[in-house]
Structure formats: C-alpha cells, structure tokens
Amino acid sequence: MSLGARVLNTVERVGNRLPDPVFLFLWLIAGLIALSLVGAGLGWSAVNPVTGDQLVAQSLLSPENLERLIIGMPRTLADFPPLGIVITIIYGAAVAERTGMFSTAIRGALLNAPRAILTPVVVITGMVSHHASDASYVVVIPLAAVIFAAAGLHPLAGLAAGFAAVSGGYAGNLFPGASDALILGITEPAAHLIDPSYSVNIAGNWFFIVGVVFVFTPIVWFLTDRVIEPRLGKWTPSEGVAAPATSEKEPLTAAQRRGLQFAGLALLAMIGLWTVITLLPGSPFVDPDADPEQRFNPLYRSLVAFFAVVFFVTGAAYGAGSGSIQSHRDLVRMMRDGIAQLAPYIVLAFFAAHFVAMFNWSGLGPILAVNAAAELKSLALPAPLLLICVVLVSCFFDLFIGSASAKWSALAPIVVPMFMLLGISPEMTTAAYRMGDSVTNIATPLMSYFPLILTFAQRWDPRFGLGSLMATMLPYAGAFLVAGLTMVAAWVAFDLPVGPGVGVHYEPPAPAVAAQEPATGGLSGPHSPPQAAAVPPSTPLPR
Numbered sequence: 127m128s129l130g131a132r133v134l135n136t137v138e139r140v141g142n143r144l145p146d147p148v149f150l151f152l153w154l155i156a157g158l159i160a161l162s163l164v165g166a167g168l169g170w171s172a173v174n175p176v177t178g179d180q181l182v183a184q185s186l187l188s189p190e191n192l193e194r195l196i197i198g199m200p201r202t203l204a205d206f207p208p209l210g211i212v213i214t215i216i217y218g219a220a221v222a223e224r225t226g227m228f229s230t231a232i233r234g235a236l237l238n239a240p241r242a243i244l245t246p247v248v249v250i251t252g253m254v255s256h257h258a259s260d261a262s263y264v265v266v267i268p269l270a271a272v273i274f275a276a277a278g279l280h281p282l283a284g285l286a287a288g289f290a291a292v293s294g295g296y297a298g299n300l301f302p303g304a305s306d307a308l309i310l311g312i313t314e315p316a317a318h319l320i321d322p323s324y325s326v327n328i329a330g331n332w333f334f335i336v337g338v339v340f341v342f343t344p345i346v347w348f349l350t351d352r353v354i355e356p357r358l359g360k361w362t363p364s365e366g367v368a369a370p371a372t373s374e375k376e377p378l379t380a381a382q383r384r385g386l387q388f389a390g391l392a393l394l395a396m397i398g399l400w401t402v403i404t405l406l407p408g409s410p411f412v413d414p415d416a417d418p419e420q421r422f423n424p425l426y427r428s429l430v431a432f433f434a435v436v437f438f439v440t441g442a443a444y445g446a447g448s449g450s451i452q453s454h455r456d457l458v459r460m461m462r463d464g465i466a467q468l469a470p471y472i473v474l475a476f477f478a479a480h481f482v483a484m485f486n487w488s489g490l491g492p493i494l495a496v497n498a499a500a501e502l503k504s505l506a507l508p509a510p511l512l513l514i515c516v517v518l519v520s521c522f523f524d525l526f527i528g529s530a531s532a533k534w535s536a537l538a539p540i541v542v543p544m545f546m547l548l549g550i551s552p553e554m555t556t557a558a559y560r561m562g563d564s565v566t567n568i569a570t571p572l573m574s575y576f577p578l579i580l581t582f583a584q585r586w587d588p589r590f591g592l593g594s595l596m597a598t599m600l601p602y603a604g605a606f607l608v609a610g611l612t613m614v615a616a617w618v619a620f621d622l623p624v625g626p627g628v629g630v631h632y633e634p635p636a637p638a639v640a641a642q643e644p645a646t647g648g649l650s651g652p653h654s655p656p657q658a659a660a661v662p663p664s665t666p667l668p669r
Contacts, residue, residue, distance in 0.1 A: 148474055151477035158490070159186045159484075162183060162185050162488040163187065165489075165490055166182075166184055169182070170183040170493055172496035181493050183490055184487060186484055186487060191484075191487050191488075202480055203476050203479050205483075206478065206479030206482070208307070208311040208312055209475045211328075211430050212308055212468070213465065214434045215303070215307060215430065215434045216464045217461050218434040218439075218441065219441075219464065220465070221438050221441035221442055221460045222437040222438070223464070225445035225451060226382070226444070226450050227385065227440060228255070230382045230386060231386060233378065234378055234383075244273065244279070245347045245350045248266075248270045248273070249290070249291040249346045250291075250300075251291070252267075253291050253292075253295045253338075253343075254300055254301075256296065262292045263292060263293070264578070266292050267285055267288040267289050267579060268582045268585075269288070270285060271285040271585075271586060272284075275361070280355050280360070281361060282583055282590065282598070283350055285579070285583055285586075287350040289579050290599065290602040290606075291346060293567040293575065294342075294346075294564060294567055294599075294602050294606050295338065295339070295342045295346070295606075296564040296567060297557075297563070298335050298337075298339040298342055298564075299335045299338075300339060302328045302429060303433060306331060306335070307328045307430055308530075309530060309531065310327070310330050312538050313326050313330075313553070315539075316491075316539045316542035316543060317543070319492045319539060320492060320542075320546045320547065321546065321634060326553065327423060327625075328426065330426075330556070330625040330628050331556060331557050331560065332625040333622070333624055334625070335557075338561070338613070341609055341613055345605050345606065349602055349605060354598060381448045382448050384447040385444040385445070385447035385449075385450070388443040388444055388446060388447030389443045391443065393440050395439075396436045400428075404422075404425055411424045411425035422626065426625075441460075474531075478535040485539045494544070496543075509548070509618045509630075510614070510615035510618045512548065513558040513615070513618060514558075514614060514615060516545075516558040516559055516562065517559075517561050518562065519537070519562065520561070520562025521562040521607065523537075530563045533563065534556075534559060537559065538556075538559075541555055541559070542555050545632075550631065550632060551628060551630060551631060553624045554624050554629075554630045557614070557624055561610040562610070564606070565606035566603055568599040568603050576595070583595060618630050
C-alpha cells in the first residue's frame, strides 16, 4: 500500500471516530468550564488596549454565570446571530428552491453554454449556486456530467469540475448570500469581545468572494481540460451502462421559460424598489452623519432582508408563471418545509450558541487574544504570514469537521479578537478562514457529500471507486490551496478592500486609558485600581 493510501486510510479512521458536532460542542463546553475554574483561581488577567478595561477570568460556575446559563437559556439561543439570519433567508430561499426556480435557472445556464466555454460556465454556475444551499450538490454536479457527455466530453470531467466549483470553491460567489450571513454573523460577537461598537454586515466579504471566482475559475478550467480529462481518457459507456436517461438533458419547457421570465421581472422590480428606497430623502438605508466609507452600512445590513424578500418574490413569480404554485397555501407549505430542513442546524445552534456565550462570560477569549497578540507582535511576523496560518489551520480542521459554522463558532472568539489587536479587520480574518474551509472539502472522504458524489460518478462508470474520486479531485485541492494562500497574502500586501467600506486593517478607537488622570498610573501597572468590568463591555448575552 502506498504512503498516500495509508495517509488517507488513517484520516478516514480518525475522522470516523469523531463524535457528532453537537457532542464536540458539549466537550468544548465541559473543557471551557474547567479552564474557567483554573483561570479564575490563578487570577488570569490582561488589559484591553482598546477600551482600557481590566480583563479578569471568571468562573463559569459562579452564581452570576450559573444564573445566566440556566435562567437565560432561551435568550442565549435567541440571541445567537446566525440563527435568526439563516431562518430569515430560508423563508424566501425555500420558496425559490421548491418552486423549481433555482434548478431551472441552473439548467438553463448550463444547457445553453457553448462547448468552448462549457467548463467556465459550469464553474461560475457552481459557485453562484451556493445561494441554493445543498441543492447545488444534487443539481449542478450531476447535471454538469450530463452536459459534458452531451457535448462529447468525458462526463466524469464535468462531474469533477462541478464538484470543484460547488464544494472547493465554496468561498467564492458573485453576490453575498446565506453562507455570508451565517459566517459573518458569528464574526460580529467575536469582534465585540474587543470592540463592542464594531458592526459586521453581510457584504463584509463581497469583494473577496468575487475575487475567489475570478481566481478559481481559470484554475478549474485549465485542470479540467488539460489535466483531468486527458487522464480520464476517452469515455465509452461500460457494458450495460449508458448515459442516464433523465429529464436533465431536455430543454426547458414553455412553462419553465415563462416562469423564469416572471422571476426575472420580479428581480428587476425588487432591485428597483431597493434603489428607490436608498435614493429617497431621509432613506433608512443611508446614514448621513457617518463617515463617507460607513455611510451605506444600513444598506449593507439590509441585504439579509433583501435576499429573503428577493428569493420569496422571485420564487413565487416563477411558481405562478410555471404553474408549480396553485395557491397561497403552497407558498406556506414550502416555507414550512424549508424550516423543517433546518432542524439539524437548529439543534447544533443551541449548543454552539451556549459555547459562544459562555466563552464570552468567562472572559478567557480577550485575555487569550491580548496575550497572544503581544507574543505575535514580539515575533514581528508580517500580516500576510499571520493570515496564512489561519488558512492552514482552517484547512486542517476541515479534513475532520465538515460544518463551516461549527468550526468558526469555536475559532472566531479566539482568532478574531487576536487579529483585531494586531490591526487586522474581522472581515479579513473571516475571509482567510473561509478560504481554508473551502479548499479541502473536495479532498476528504469525511465530507458529508463525498459518498453522494461517488454515487453520481458510478452512474457513468461502476468501477470508479473512492480512490479514483480522490485522485481526480486532489489536483484541484492542491491548486486551490496554493492559489488561496497566495490570494490571502496578496490581499493584505496590496491592502485591497474586502467588502464595501471594509478594508484589510482594523483601526481601533482611542483607548479609554488615555482619558485617565496621570496620577492613577494607568491600568497596566501591578498596583492599578480595581476595575468593575471583568469582561469587555458587551451585551449581557452575545448576539
């Protein structure tokens, strides 16, 4: 057995022994309680260089924190930022998905693609299809194989390109969507550990995720056409196996085309409505008193509602045009079914919310961040190298834990405050994490959709096994990793904007210590006066 095969077998064995993410969070909570007892007993502390507050470790078994945990349990869950955002968007996305609008639009984009640009069309469609959530795995990837076969190309090359775009390119998109709301919703309460006034919006990574599309698309195009397809050779159906006879190859029906026309008109109407509201005098989407780069922050924060309403309106318009909606009861049923599919996430969110809240109550996050930032500053490492470390750590954890939100819920309270103290914005740190979380999805058999992709592949070649799929996808994963590291480093080196009004660097407000009387000696000396605040100013329970 080769070294590569032994490594993959080891990863699979270790990964299969990991518990469900729910129990991972239970273990993390148990470890956090023990660590808080040690920290409180040893008097761990630090000084927040932004607010000037004395940070002291708090026991999670103190009467105050036990009261927060037990009595405030419903509020802790309700205040978990990603939960409300995701549920809001799902109300609309469920309608767009269940009326058939998402799948029909994807089919229309792929079926009409010329052969010469078939691969980049598949890639871009795959990345944009992230707005359809898990539907992209069951629509884009098998459809890409069908379209390649219809064009006389190897269907498994199409499947590989679709898989690379949908899963390996998960950090890329042309417009923010539910995944941005989910991940950046976790970033904001982590940033509040250092700067309670910091605001993160759904468009915080917009420019970066568009950059991923432009960087990854030519990579997939080159590898698919010049490496993967030649390696696969000319495809001939195995004995007894022909191209699957599915309706995916059939052109769109008149009803489906009419539905897309209705949806397009509805989309234009919604864009026009948001534009009019933005341009009106006294618009709630514009803050005239803010700095110029922050003036449109209310507009960016309205994008959660915008996408929810757009998905709902365009989905309903498509359903009316195509006939997939017969009455308003169908719309209600679709929204109900969409929320029902969130049940596993809601279960996970309960434990993730309590871990994030308890981490905040313990005060360990900012203490660790302040001390780690001081150590890193002493090493004088450049910012690009620091963020490259975030990418690599994210890549490693992605081999074992598939849930992006689960990993970020655990990492964000540490890395976001730490990098803020080093002058890196929360949005840039989040972008580096998302890059690492994206590239290794296609390289691990522990990824939840890996067996499904293998099943799709075996429709075309029953002899195509797990090792075959791994060998096919590893070139993409390796190229994505190199490109991702380079992209993150270049983004910092050239100080490019990460999103509208958001840069690479974080400029903290003036430290509160500057306002203290000189006679007090500041807050950093060993005989500093006692401080009432044991943790950074924040809402009682993190949002």
